[in-house]
Every structure is written in structure tokens, then in C-alpha cells.
Amino acid sequence: MESFWHHQSPGNFEVLRGPLIVDVLVIGAGYTGCWLAYWLRDSGLRVAVIDGQTPGYGASGRNGGLLLQGPAQLLSELSQVLGLDNARDIFRWTRRTFDWVQRLADQYDFDYRVTGSLYVGGDSTERDSVEKTVDLMKEVSIPARVVPRVEQPLSIQRLGYDLGAWFPDDGMMHPVKLMRALLAEAQAGGVRVYHKSRALSMEEDPHGARVVGSGFAINAERVVIATNAYTGEWLAPLKPFIQPVRGQVLATEPLPAIDHVYPVYADHGFNYWHQRPDGRLIVGGFRHLALDEEVGTDLVLHQPIQARLHQLAADLAGRPVTVTDRWAGTMAMTPDHRPLWGHWRGPIWIAVGYNGHGGTVAPVAARMVRDNLIDGTPVFAPYDVARIGKTGE
Numbered sequence: 001m002e003s004f005w006h007h008q009s010p011g012n013f014e015v016l017r018g019p020l021i022v023d024v025l026v027i028g029a030g031y032t033g034c035w036l037a038y039w040l041r042d043s044g045l046r047v048a049v050i051d052g053q054t055p056g057y058g059a060s061g062r063n064g065g066l067l068l069q070g071p072a073q074l075l076s077e078l079s080q081v082l083g084l085d086n087a088r089d090i091f092r093w094t095r096r097t098f099d100w101v102q103r104l105a106d107q108y109d110f111d112y113r114v115t116g117s118l119y120v121g122g123d124s125t126e127r128d129s130v131e132k133t134v135d136l137m138k139e140v141s142i143p144a145r146v147v148p149r150v151e152q153p154l155s156i157q158r159l160g161y162d163l164g165a166w167f168p169d170d171g172m173m174h175p176v177k178l179m180r181a182l183l184a185e186a187q188a189g190g191v192r193v194y195h196k197s198r199a200l201s202m203e204e205d206p207h208g209a210r211v212v213g214s215g216f217a218i219n220a221e222r223v224v225i226a227t228n229a230y231t232g233e234w235l236a237p238l239k240p241f242i243q244p245v246r247g248q249v250l251a252t253e254p255l256p257a258i259d260h261v262y263p264v265y266a267d268h269g270f271n272y273w274h275q276r277p278d279g280r281l282i283v284g285g286f287r288h289l290a291l292d293e294e295v296g297t298d299l300v301l302h303q304p305i306q307a308r309l310h311q312l313a314a315d316l317a318g319r320p321v322t323v324t325d326r327w328a329g330t331m332a333m334t335p336d337h338r339p340l341w342g343h344w345r346g347p348i349w350i351a352v353g354y355n356g357h358g359g360t361v362a363p364v365a366a367r368m369v370r371d372n373l374i375d376g377t378p379v380f381a382p383y384d385v386a387r388i389g390k391t392g393e
Ligand SMILES: Cc1cc2nc3c(=O)[nH]c(=O)nc-3n(C[C@H](O)[C@H](O)[C@H](O)COP(=O)(O)OP(=O)(O)OC[C@H]3O[C@@H](n4cnc5c(N)ncnc54)[C@H](O)[C@@H]3O)c2cc1C
Pocket: 027, 028, 029, 030, 031, 032, 033, 050, 051, 052, 053, 054, 055, 056, 057, 058, 059, 060, 061, 062, 063, 064, 065, 066, 067, 068, 197, 198, 199, 200, 226, 227, 228, 229, 230, 231, 234, 246, 247, 248, 249, 272, 284, 328, 329, 330, 331, 351, 352, 353, 354, 355, 356, 357, 358, 359, 360, 362
């Protein structure tokens, strides 16, 4: 099952056959693997990236295309868990993504638009979080403002959200075109990218690790695991730490402009939508209607949820709409809702588990893993994979 984004090819790649020796092997070519390839392109190291399917096959080619600062939680929620200083730091890091993306967008067209985004909440707990978030963002000098219901566009007012928060620096993009740009840059810098080359097993040895797939074997001094929700399927020791969870999305036919073009994130972040420059509405969410069913890596449509998404698209457009693409995608959740990144053990680094929000988090994860791998720069401590121990030893 393909997404609307998959109508675009992520580039030209070979299938890996036979033996390969590299300094760094990145396993998985979603946002994380593609950003790693990009960051490592000028490292002077021999770098290869392999994907079991094709770059963008996973969550990165099946998401909503929203580029929102911060991890999945609002700043007020995150600061309760990590403390304000840590929460501010990770927000600032993810905001650096906007410059990184802009630099690429100056060279490549991936429909990047800085539009601002609106977060809307419907119940009293969310009202509290929204207000506190805006206050905290002002405190740490990040632009944000409260948007009361009367100031929301009419199509959103009709949905009945009590309060909103406006974040002017957020935006949207075409995820597969973005990955295509990252990989084009990486390949031009000498990084070798292979598709349809699935890692089946990995053994550590005195020189690094040996990764074997069907038809190939790679000896790598260092390996980065970027297989996200799929990690537990091929690396059993990590299975308890990464839960695959499914989300549903659709795209409509191109429509006349609705009354807002920016991304909207609603209902504790479960629902989201935006109108693309070509007029299509991308609408995703309602996972909370079937939390027990929407688990695992099988890419299947959940018909009742798809029906709700279709209704939401029609409500936003104020008219019946034709859906052209429906898809499911798998994201990775962790037990403590924090990503896992950094040096895991021996020759192995990891960057997975963004808990449903990777557009700006994956580039930071990739950047920190790259720096740690090259010169030992510490990664963001609250997300350091060290907290799970060197399981399986
Ligand atoms: C439905 C949905 C909507 C979302 N919406 C948004 C959004 O709008 N904005 C946002 O910021 N985030 C969103 N997210 C989250 C975001 O998409 C993810 O956090 C991000 O894409 C994760 O990137 P990744 O590279 O870590 O993983 P993935 O994109 O899942 O990449 C993992 C890759 O590893 C490959 N792989 C797996 N096993 C192997 C193996 N054994 N050998 C080799 N390769 C392997 C897969 O083929 C895949 O390409 C959404 C996620 C979903 C599922």
C-alpha cells in the first residue's frame, strides 16, 4: 500500500550483492537514515545506507508532511517530564531543523512552506497545557501566541475546539521529495545507498560488526540502527523498548483553497491536517478511536478510522470531497515516550522511537549520533539510549 507521497520516486539505487566493507553502515533509510547519510557525506568515512524496501517505505514516506518544532509533546507537557531547561534545549535543537531544511530548499524543490501551525485543543486539560505552553515559550524566547476560538478560521471553529496556540515558524513539506534531496546530496558526497537490501542479522566482532542479508554481507567498523518501528523484528534485544503503532492518513483530490493553508494539530496531537499548495487536503489521525487495534507493522487500512478522516476532510472543505489516496504507516513508541538515540554498545549506535513526531526530531537525532560517533560529543542526555542498558550482552 503506497501513500500519496510515494507517487514521487526517492531516487536511483542499487540492490546490494556480495561482500562490502565500510567504516559506517546505516541500516534504514527513513528520515533518520537519510539525514545521517547527509550529515556523514563529508566525513571522509566510507559510508553505506541500506534499506530493506526503499527509502521512505516506513513512517517517513507515510506521514502527514507536517514540519513542527519540538517532539510530540507540547512544551508545558515536556517540561513537566524533563524539566524546563531540558525541554527548552530540545525545542531549540528541533528549531535548528528549519535552517537545515531551508538550506536544502534553496537547492531542491520539496514543496517546503513556512506557514506557521495551529495547535487546537478541545477539553479543559488541553486548555491548560496550551496556555502554559504559550507562556513558557515566551519565557524561553520562542515565538507563540494563544488563539481563542473566535479568532480561529470558521472551518476550525465549526469543529468546536476551545483554544489554540499559534507557532509561526512551523511548516510543511513533501517527505519523499525531502529524502530524495538528502540522498542526492549524500550520493554526490560518496555515500552508497542500497535499496531492497534488508539486514537479517548482525554479529559483533573485534573489528566492528558483520551484518548479513540475503545475498550480501557487510563488515562495518560502526553501525547505526535507524529501522525505527521495525527494529524489534530483526534485533530481538531491542523489541521490549520499541512498540510499533499504526496511523491512518488520506489525501483528497485538489480542492479550492479552504480558509487556512497551514498545518493544524488537534486533540492532543492525535489528529492533524493541512492543505497542500496543489489544493489537496492531507488528513490523518483518529488512532485514539482504536488504540488496541492500531498496533503492529502490518500496513492495513482501518475502515472506520478512514471514514472519520474522510468526514473530517469534507467538514474542512465544507463540501463532499473525493479521496484519491488512503494509507497506513507505522510509528515507533517507547515505554517512557522518549526517543532512544546515541551509542548503544560496542560498534552499535541507534536512533529510533520518536513517538509519532519525527520531522524535526529525526534530523537532530541524526546530527547528534553523527557527532557522537565521530568525536564522542555527548548526545541529549534525556534521550540517550544508555538508559536502557546494554541489553542482550
Ligand atoms: C501515519 C503517520 C503520520 C505521521 N505524521 C507526522 C507528521 O506529520 N510530522 C512529523 O514530524 N512526524 C510524523 N510522523 C512520525 C514520523 O513519520 C516518524 O517519526 C519518522 O518518519 C521516523 O523516521 P525513521 O527514519 O526513524 O523511521 P522510518 O521512516 O520508519 O524508516 C525506517 C526504515 O527502515 C527500513 N528497515 C526496516 N527494517 C529494516 C532492515 N532489517 N534492514 C534494512 N532496512 C530496514 C524500512 O524499510 C524503513 O524505510 C508520522 C508517522 C506516521 C506513521
